[in-house]
Amino acid sequence: MELRSLSASSFPPCYCVKRRLVLLTLVYLLSCDVKVLPxxxxxxxxxxxxxxxxxxxxxxxxxxxxxxxxxxxxxxxxxxxxxxxxxxxxxxxxxxxxxxxxxxxxxxxxxxxxxxxxxxxxxxxxxxxxIQIYFPPVEAKIVERDQDTFECLTEANPDANVTWSRSDGPLPQSAEADGGKLKLQSISSDLNGLYQCEASNQYGKKHSQLYVHVPSGSCTVCWVIFGLALIASCVVAAVVYYFKFLRNEESPQRVPTSEPEEAPGEADTNI
CATH class of the missing domain: 2.60.40.10 (Immunoglobulins)
Known part of the structure; x- marks a missing residue:
């Protein structure tokens, strides 16, 4: 006999009824050993x-x-x-x-x-x-990724949430924060100020600061003009030196002779 769909409540003794004759009913008491998966x-x-x-x-x-x-x-x-x-x-x-x-x-x-x-x-x-060991941000460190992008790095579990701010108010329009990265989209004096990144999770927080200073009026075109002027000055100096050197080479020079000059007042004494 096979018993199906038993649950833990079926563990008390199970009964099996067998009718052998019309007027005789036999009841067998069985011991049900039911196994339950954990x-x-x-x-x-x-x-x-x-x-x-x-x-x-x-x-x-x-x-x-x-x-x-x-x-x-x-x-x-x-x-x-x-x-x-x-x-x-x-x-x-x-x-x-x-x-x-x-x-x-x-x-x-x-x-x-x-x-x-x-x-x-x-x-x-x-x-x-x-295994997860939980801890607050250990340190917040700002690194330069390229000429106009900075990133705030930290170690924490769970991962820290990083936010950027500027000490004198909200970020300027030319500065964009994307998670742990801060991108300076246009280099101008509007970016000047003290920036701060904050790394935090439910166990603590850490800060790091970045000071940005762009001189007023600085621009890429100005640097290009300066570079061209510097190159032109070098070319002019080279030309002047070249012609001056050739002129010294081609000028006549006096060569001394080995014959002695005749002393004044001397005359032939041959007879």
Missing amino acids: SVSVKDEYPLEGKEERLLATCTAAGSRPPAEVSWITGSLGDKVRATRSSTQNGNDTTTTISSLLGVPTKEINRQKVRCVVKSEAPEISQDFT
Whole structure:
């Protein structure tokens, strides 16, 4: 005899009725051994970064018959984490087993992958889990991405929300903030001022500042004109030097002779 669609409430004794004769009814008391699969879940315990051991995650196998075995596969984490286990007997003759994963919540184990494994009368059940260590922004740092774009960088979990502002009011129209980036769209003195980026999540915030100063009247055309003038000056200087050098080379020079000059007042004395 096969019983189908049984639930945990079917665990009390099952009765089988068999009619052998018209006036005789036999009732058999059967022992029903019903197996129930556990409901498996893994829960993040949201540990904050610290130096003392904390609960990192829990793996629960709820309502199983017979009781399930729950364990963790921690891979390269080794002795950086450890597991404990507890069981609770339910009223319907099922068992809930919980395995807790503990460790010191440091950035070293943040985002490391582990696996919860549940073994029972049914096929093995496993669920992967990524350890999350939560902490506020560590530092806000502004870096220059190119000539007119700056980015505010930070490390945080969960990821920080970055906002830009200027000390004397809202951002000018020529400055555009896109997440962590600040783009200066046109270089003019309107951009002058002290800019601040703020990186924040629910655990804290950090700030960093950037001072922008554009001299009044500075423009790209002015630099181009200056460059052309500088090149022209170099060309003129080269031409003047060239002709001056050739002129010195072609001018006549006096060459001294080796014949002695006749002394004044001397005459031939030959007879």
